Amino acid sequence: MALTLSNYETKTKNAVQSFWTTRSAAQQQQKKSGKSDQGERSGVTAGKNMDGFTGLFIDIIHENGLNNVEIHQKRSVLTLPGFFRPTKLWDLLVTHRGELIAAIELKSQVGPSFGNNFNNRTEEAIGTAHDLWTAYREGAFGNQPRPFVGWLMLVEDAEKSRSSVRDTSPHFPIFEEFNGTSYLQRYDLLCQKMMKEQLYTNATLIASPRTALETGSFSELSIMTGMRTFISSLAGHAAAEAVRVEE
Template sequence: MSIDLINYELKAREAVQAFWGNREKARQKQIESGNVDQGERASVTAGKNMDGFIALVIDLVRANGLGHAAIHRDRALVTLPGYFRPTKLWDLLVINEGRLIAAIEFKSQVGPSFGNNFNNRTEEAIGTAHDLWVAYREGAFGKQPRPFVGWLMMVEDAPESRQPVTSRSPHFNVFPEFQGASYLQRYNLLCQRLMQEQLYSVASVIASPRTAAADGAYQELSPMTGLKTFITELAGHIAAEAARS
């Protein structure tokens, strides 16, 4: 069974350019309107910053045999039942013949405040996945193979995200791999462990500087958590579902 990777490197660079470009356009629009949010909120409250990556995934799904599947990204159609809460909004759902094929979250973080945002993203990622898998176990999606559950994160590549960070725990020792780890390294560890604990089929993180608005440059932090792994695993999952259809 062959898979089509749809020249994803080029599409990813275009998505990175769009990410930074959309942020700047939103910031300029708010400045012109006189309704400027504080700090970095000026460039994120308009949303749509990760739309290029969503479009990439949609192209991948269609290229690997599920062009006829229902691919949902509109807010009214991306709700799934939960177990610990009634429902959860996802960023993208793929449904074929009544089966949940894929549920994917697209996240991003830019500076300068990496600390609190990292903790919030971590708690959200763990809770979202655990809630879905318990709902799956309890039959919320019917009798079906396990869906692909993905988490894709883009983090600003900046001195603040690469500098060592001290962790303090007064009563018990922090795991040694976290000591002195930068926020980018922490995201890499997070993604590795989200997969090792089978919370996500693939969890990936890429780093990109603001200057990438010009060339779409980005960097993978490890083969396990890289974009290539995300794309190849998703393409294989989609192709397998297409073969069953």
């Protein structure tokens, strides 16, 4: 069966443009209301910034044969049980007859505080995946095949995110691949390593400048962490599940 990639390049571009547009609108609205959050936070708390990506993933799922599944997008139905904590809130869940087909997390980071946010995002992403797979092993989702678990990160393409970062480790040396890397490169390494460790079925990094508000422009750092790899993986999982669950 040939996979359908749903014109993902154009839809990704539209999703990126929507991210910046929605973020900018949220900031302007909060300024008008006199209730602006501090710094860049006002563009994050609107909560709808990544909806364009959600729409793309839903198209991929449907167009590759999974038509009779339940797609969950509302906050009230986006939680899954954890092992180290009671529940975890996801951004998109797909279920079918009581089985978990897919769970996807969508994150973004806009400057200027790339350092602290990178560390927080790293710890959160690793912890989330470890928690889910431990719960899966312990039967939280019943006796079922492994679901697709995806993580997508959109990072502002800016001077600070592309500049080399210095580290100090007085007792033991850091791994060589981190020496002199930028935060964008570190996110790329994070995505690659999380996939190699099977924490995520696919983890993807998109870099986009603020000017993408007008153009939807974005770039990728490697084939392994690019959108085509993510989309192909999700499409393949959807096609395989369509054969399995809809026989």
